[in-house]
Amino acid sequence: MPNDKVIRVDPVTRLEGHGALTIKLGSDGKVKDVQFNVGSTRFFEKFLEGRPMEEAPRITPRICGICPIPHHLASVKAVEAAWDVTPPPAAVKLRRLLIEAKQLSSHAIHFYALAAPDFVFGPFADPSVRNVAAVLKHLPDVAVQAIKLMEFGQELCRTVGAKAIHPTTAIPGGMLSPLKEDERDEWLKKVPEMLENINKTVELAKNVVNMYIDVVTKVAVTPTYYIGLVNDGKLDIYDGKVRVMDPDGKTVAEFEPKDYTNYYGEHIPGHSYATHIYYKPAGYPDGIWRANTLARCNVADEMATPLANEALKEMREVVGRPSHHTFAYHWARIIEMVQAAEWIKTLLEDPEIVSTDVKLSDVEPKAGNGVGIVEAPRGTLLHNYECDEKGIITKANLIVATNNNIAGIEKSLMDAARFVFEQKGHEKLKLPDPLVKT
């Protein structure tokens, strides 16, 4: 069709990976196709084959430098599932502390560095100012509270995981290093300031949501299925069952990680190296699901901690359950930050967190097939390995968090593209004056 117009955004910015956007418009002005093109892949599933399975938790964090901790932990859980190993309770608490600390810093970097520039400077600001360096220049107080939250999360990860990026302490059977009492004491001292910065973040986020409520409720409101981990119905990022909710808000499945192949479908698109994961019983594309913050807040009955739960109720009063509002992902992110902060405080106050009984000494490899699931900041993360009797990996299947969202991103981009190109809806949106005028 000679009159078709193709809009290409390359690369998609403020994204910590390789993405480009292709929008095809027909000569009648209708949106014909939207593609989210993920332009790279590295074949971890192949080169895990032949490796001793206990090395997988040291290799797979390199899948993602922002969420290496969820990979480290999903991986070690998969190995333990295959070898029938149950780590000591104190080790599980340390791992939970690790993943909650990561949740805190990842959500902080996402909200402040990736998302906030749009809201602070407005969506039509010049590209040269729409970034975190400009936030630092124009709103130094906000930037400092952001950096302090990121620092708290990342440095706590370093204490527990040896390295904040690509941690190394989790091992089949537990943790290689207990938390020392003096380390615990130092971290407890830092909790009040962290909580204060969390409160400031909640206030800022509420303010932004109110200012942009027209955008939240009108742009990219996209019904899909949702997937997330729940523990006794509550939102959990380390352990539990996988729950799937349909677009009407009905729970259609709740299953143990080991049964995932009955529920997970994977579509190989022709235009993206990141594959599309969907709810298998509903087929593709009907069963497209989304993961990540809003999905978890949709599938869970409630949050696991009191302040976060109050915040969830407040959000549901505005956007309902399930919420299909793509921009409400930011709101849900803040609610999860509150839960992470509350968990961190609870865990640091737990005397067992400094127990030295953190590692089994009698772990033995055996032939097996193990699945490990945790929630990464960007969604449900699954590692599945098979190994021979010596514990050498023979097969790997990794369903990384983002792939749960690629099809959903494409679907919501289609909605947004129609809103902009067909309905010119962006011209009618009520937008506030930017917080900072440039």
Add this chain to the structure above:
Amino acid sequence: MTEQVSIALGQGSSCWGCFQSLIDIHLKLADVLPLLDIKYWQAVVDYKLSDLESYPDKSIAVGVYEGMARTEEDVHLLKTLRAKCKILIAFGTCSCFGGIPGMANFYDIEDCYDVKFRNNKTFSDGEVPSENVPPIESIVRPNRHYVDFDVYLPGCPPTSSLILTALTSLIEGKEIELPPHTVCHYCSREKKETPVPEILRPFKGNADPDRCLLEQGYICLGSATWGLCEGQCVNKGVTCRGCFGPPPPITQDHGAASISMLGSYAPLLPDELKEQVPDPIGYFWRFDYPSSHLGNMRIKREDAKNAK
């Protein structure tokens, strides 16, 4: 205020961890960011690739490339940064040596496609994507095969303090000076120069927290690895897997040096070693296979195949 230094930061195929480590200089960001005039950094600022391509050659003071070159687009970005920047930094172990994703070279690319796109537990009969995505290189070549670098900053990731040191030196226009020690220099564990009786896998038993992990039988690459990490893992009870690559001169073969190191610590018969070390290539060349002697032979084999 000092004059701003122009900088372009590019990402090949990678995990973004090196950039996260840059972000993790925390409050120092408030000192450093205002001194940088960021010309390109896809994850942080909104300039597009066409913006980077439009700058005159050598007009940007510093270029930073994270990751290895897995796709034609990665190679293009690498060469573009080289053309536009006066100084080019290989940022992190993937960029210096090939990194963990370089382990894909253990296999043929078609075998990689099989498990990623054609058949796995959650799909069957898929095809390799080809529309609006850059073609994949059949082999991972070290980045220095494509361009010359002025600075190598290894680490998976480089530590935040190392990055801060490097950035500060660049801003001040000084040479970056780095200590040459191996990881052992920073390890608080005691060495008693006793031979290793048996190689243990890392989950076995409970290690003595005060003694050298290698002397207890756990494979640790600390003595063959550049200690710019300052011993983060070994001081938390975790063996070194060599993520910073070899100490200077960094062109030496890290894996070969590691095996030789093991030989001197563990006087075991070859058959015993073979039995007790289940995955030598994955242990000793985990982070730098593409730039090693063995890895170079693998690349030559690929070239011969493609020349046919």
